[in-house]
Amino acid sequence: MPNNTPSLKFAYHHGDLPKQTLDLALKTLRELGDAAISLRALAKQLGVSAPALYRHFSDRDTLLAELAIGGFEALTDRLGAVDQTTPRTALIEIGLVYVKFAQEEPNLYRLMFGGRVLPLGAHPRLDAAGKRAFTVLENTVSNARQLGYLKPSPVSMTTAAAWSLVHGLSQLTIDGHLPSAKAEPTLTEGVLSLLLDGARSDTRQQSQQDSNL
Amino acid sequence: MPNNTPSLKFAYHHGDLPKQTLDLALKTLRELGDAAISLRALAKQLGVSAPALYRHFSDRDTLLAELAIGGFEALTDRLGAVDQTTPRTALIEIGLVYVKFAQEEPNLYRLMFGGRVLPLGAHPRLDAAGKRAFTVLENTVSNARQLGYLKPSPVSMTTAAAWSLVHGLSQLTIDGHLPSAKAEPTLTEGVLSLLLDGARSDTRQQSQQDSNL
DNA sequence: TAACAATGTTATCGATGTTAACTTATGCCG
DNA sequence: CGGCATAAGTTAACATCGATAACATTGTTA
Numbered sequence: 033m034p035n036n037t038p039s040l041k042f043a044y045h046h047g048d049l050p051k052q053t054l055d056l057a058l059k060t061l062r063e064l065g066d067a068a069i070s071l072r073a074l075a076k077q078l079g080v081s082a083p084a085l086y087r088h089f090s091d092r093d094t095l096l097a098e099l100a101i102g103g104f105e106a107l108t109d110r111l112g113a114v115d116q117t118t119p120r121t122a123l124i125e126i127g128l129v130y131v132k133f134a135q136e137e138p139n140l141y142r143l144m145f146g147g148r149v150l151p152l153g154a155h156p157r158l159d160a161a162g163k164r165a166f167t168v169l170e171n172t173v174s175n176a177r178q179l180g181y182l183k184p185s186p187v188s189m190t191t192a193a194a195w196s197l198v199h200g201l202s203q204l205t206i207d208g209h210l211p212s213a214k215a216e217p218t219l220t221e222g223v224l225s226l227l228l229d230g231a232r233s234d235t236r237q238q239s240q241q242d243s244n245l
Numbered sequence: 246m247p248n249n250t251p252s253l254k255f256a257y258h259h260g261d262l263p264k265q266t267l268d269l270a271l272k273t274l275r276e277l278g279d280a281a282i283s284l285r286a287l288a289k290q291l292g293v294s295a296p297a298l299y300r301h302f303s304d305r306d307t308l309l310a311e312l313a314i315g316g317f318e319a320l321t322d323r324l325g326a327v328d329q330t331t332p333r334t335a336l337i338e339i340g341l342v343y344v345k346f347a348q349e350e351p352n353l354y355r356l357m358f359g360g361r362v363l364p365l366g367a368h369p370r371l372d373a374a375g376k377r378a379f380t381v382l383e384n385t386v387s388n389a390r391q392l393g394y395l396k397p398s399p400v401s402m403t404t405a406a407a408w409s410l411v412h413g414l415s416q417l418t419i420d421g422h423l424p425s426a427k428a429e430p431t432l433t434e435g436v437l438s439l440l441l442d443g444a445r446s447d448t449r450q451q452s453q454q455d456s457n458l
Numbered sequence: 459t460a461a462c463a464a465t466g467t468t469a470t471c472g473a474t475g476t477t478a479a480c481t482t483a484t485g486c487c488g
Numbered sequence: 489c490g491g492c493a494t495a496a497g498t499t500a501a502c503a504t505c506g507a508t509a510a511c512a513t514t515g516t517t518a
Contacts, residue, residue: 046496046497049496049497065361066361067361067362070473070474070475071474071475071476072473072474072475073473073474080497080498081497081498081499082474082475082476083476083477083478083497083498083499084496084497084498086475086476086477087495087496087497088496091475091476092474092475092476120445142360142361145416145420146359146361147355147416147419147420148278148279148280148355148359148361149280151420151421152420152421152422153421162422166422180446181445181446182444182445182446183439183443183444183445183446184446185435185439185444189432189435189436189439190439190444192414192417192423192432192436193410193435193436193439193440193444194444195413195417195422195423196409196410196411196413196414196417196423196436197406197409197410197413197440198409198413199413199416199417200408200409200410200411200412200413200414200415200416201405201409201413202413203358203360203412203413203416204405204408204409204412206360207358207360207364207365208364208365208366209365209375209379209408210405210408210409219402219405222398222402222406223402223405223406223409226396226398226402226403226406226440227406227410227439227440227443227444228443228444228445229443229445230396230440230441230442230443230444230445231395231396231398231403231406231407231440231441231443232333232394232395232396232441232442232443233393233394233395233396233397259465259466262465262466283504283505283506284505284506284507285504285505285506286504286505293466293467294466294467294468295505295506295507296466296467296468296507296508296509297465297466297467299506299507299508300464300465300466301465304506304507305505305506305507
């Protein structure tokens with residue numbers, strides 16, 4: 033007798049094991065970190081033998097990569113939803129959204145940018161997902177520069193500075209080296225403003241070779 | 246009969262196993278990353294049984310913590326050696342030295358700031374070593390501010406911005422997301438200058454609430 | 459020299475990732 | 489409708505790892 037959802041791929045023995053595996057892995061990641069993700073433990077909780085998971089994930093690392101891809105997609109969505117009407121607010125808001133994502137999903141963010149696991153080049157789909165998130169930030173910077181809001185520095189350099197700032201702030205806050213937004217709500221915006229306006233006290237349009245040290 | 250080096254701690258069966266263990270672990274870390282550090286493998290290479298290492302390191306994590314402590318001490322030394330005569334060059338140089346360290350010791354740097362392993366609070370001596378490195382940077386910022394070179398923003402905020410920038414740039418370059426100093430020699434200094442001078446094109450002394458957007 | 463602590467050893471436990479070989483369910487196709 | 493290829497699961501097994509317990513040996517010292 034046919035199922036009520038005809039075109040949907042049938043649940044085999046289990047009910048859509050791949051998705052349930054990813055869901056449980058994501059839950060474990062959020063609560064305990066990636067080191068706590070064990071294929072055997074996942075399988076046991078899903079009522080399935082451990083090698084069953086290998087029918088759907090060739091490797092533990094590719095399962096982790098799948099989680100990271102989902103993270104980059106979520107981040108890309110959030111960054112893409114930022115209001116882009118004025119350059120400054122767009123830049124600030126992009127930074128705020130970025131740091132907020134990291135602080136809301138610290139273990140996922142660490143997995144996405146761990147470096148130790150999931151090195152660049154090993155999982156092409158993951159690399160592509162990361163690049164898409166980066167492009168949103170780059171486009172925002174590029175747009176602000178074309179509108180004359182930013183200095184005519186190379187886009188790559190301004191983007192590198194912006195990304196480094198938000199990434200570093202994210203890492204340092206979720207690791208407890210700097211106060212997170214809950215303890216210091218104005219920190220992120222203040223730091224972003226410093227990059228835009230300059231940390232130096234006397235800021236006319238000049239560069240360092242004018243040497244008024 | 247006394248040994249020729251009287252005050253030196255005696256080599257037991259092995260010749261200073263703790264130090265040799267740390268040396269080999271550091272070598273392994275540099276070449277293969279922290280995930281490749283296995284107590285059993287270390288012991289085998291040292292010609293010793295695995296549980297022997299537990300006489301000197303209560304845990305695998307404390308061995309890793311010891312490596313990270315050494316890393317922070319090396320970083321602190323390098324940061325402390327920076328010339329502090331003029332605020333701007335001191336700030337720039339601190340950043341250059343910081344990023345250079347990360348790029349020269351990527352696996353060690355990742356261990357020091359991994360977050361996954363060695364979370365803050367688990368190894369007090371490690372936390373203290375990290376704090377000492379941070380203090381060098383903080384003092385440099387604080388000094389530059391007192392000399393009037395930096396805006397009168399709170400020191401904590403300016404320091405957070407500076408640390409976030411160099412830490413983020415370090416992470417992103419050693420993970421391959423941004424070009425390293427070898428591929429783009431001017432990137433680090435350019436990014437640092439952006440923070441000092443501001444990324445915005447029109448930079449008079451004003452803050453964002455002046456609203457000339 | 460006898461007690462004692464420091465430093466090793468072997469044996470063992472429990473957990474992990476992964477592969478091989480086998481079994482069963484499912485959907486397609488003649 | 490029946491057989492068959494294959495997708496999806498099973499058990500068994502291997503290698504490795506961190507860690508502990510129980511025991512042996514070496515060096516120090518009262």
